[in-house]
Amino acid sequence: xxxxxxxxxxxxxxxxxxxxxxxxxxxxxxxxxxxxxxxxxxxxxxxxxxxxxxxxxxxxxxxxxxxxxxxxxxxxxxxxxxxxxxxxxxxxxxxxxxxxxxxxxxxxxxxxxxxxxxxxxxxxxxxxxxxxxxxxxxxxxxxxxxxxxxxxxxxxxxxxxxxxxxxxxxxxxxxxxxxxxxxxxxxxxxxxxxxxxxxxxxxxxxxxxxxxxxxxxxxxxxxxxxxxxxxxxxxxxxxxx
Numbered sequence: 001x002x003x004x005x006x007x008x009x010x011x012x013x014x015x016x017x018x019x020x021x022x023x024x025x026x027x028x029x030x031x032x033x034x035x036x037x038x039x040x041x042x043x044x045x046x047x048x049x050x051x052x053x054x055x056x057x058x059x060x061x062x063x064x065x066x067x068x069x070x071x072x073x074x075x076x077x078x079x080x081x082x083x084x085x086x087x088x089x090x091x092x093x094x095x096x097x098x099x100x101x102x103x104x105x106x107x108x109x110x111x112x113x114x115x116x117x118x119x120x121x122x123x124x125x126x127x128x129x130x131x132x133x134x135x136x137x138x139x140x141x142x143x144x145x146x147x148x149x150x151x152x153x154x155x156x157x158x159x160x161x162x163x164x165x166x167x168x169x170x171x172x173x174x175x176x177x178x179x180x181x182x183x184x185x186x187x188x189x190x191x192x193x194x195x196x197x198x199x200x201x202x203x204x205x206x207x208x209x210x211x212x213x214x215x216x217x218x219x220x221x222x223x224x225x226x227x228x229x230x231x232x233x234x235x236x237x238x239x240x241x
Contacts, residue, residue, distance in 0.1 A: 082117075
């Protein structure tokens, strides 16, 4: 196994709804926070159309989760839960957050259409925004310096990798942070009233981990090839059987 890199990172995780980030990649963010990486969260609605919980309750839950992560959190007004759409204005709103945070890694929901439509919309918004953040001539962003994110990686909330055929999977060992991840998800009590979301996510993490020889893992998905300067930089394979 390659040694744990010492480089601290800056991460920006974007979610469509107040609980998406914690369920989809919360364990990974906890692992990075423990290494000293800087975490910023961007939430694109306040759960206005949710079956359970009011917008004020949902926002308060997300803010409590952000405190556990020691993360900054920003709520964007993009039309509200169930009304998100890909538009120039929304692309630029997220591009502004990218320029403000200047993340090494941008985390977004996977783009599969077989899930809540807001997740797929935010996935496309993030991909568009990552490009626009690089361009110096966009009038609405000229007060901030252009910025190029090193990696755009995606996390799954209610869909799996087999629905994303061209994605490359990165499994992150979150075993040491599993109990803390449970606490993070439990911040969203309104969403646990009628759905067993924690069981769903922990069962998935258990399978991802056991297949790779660890207790628990969460997955990130990459659409792009990656460049290394030597084969020594290659991470450990998950092929253990």
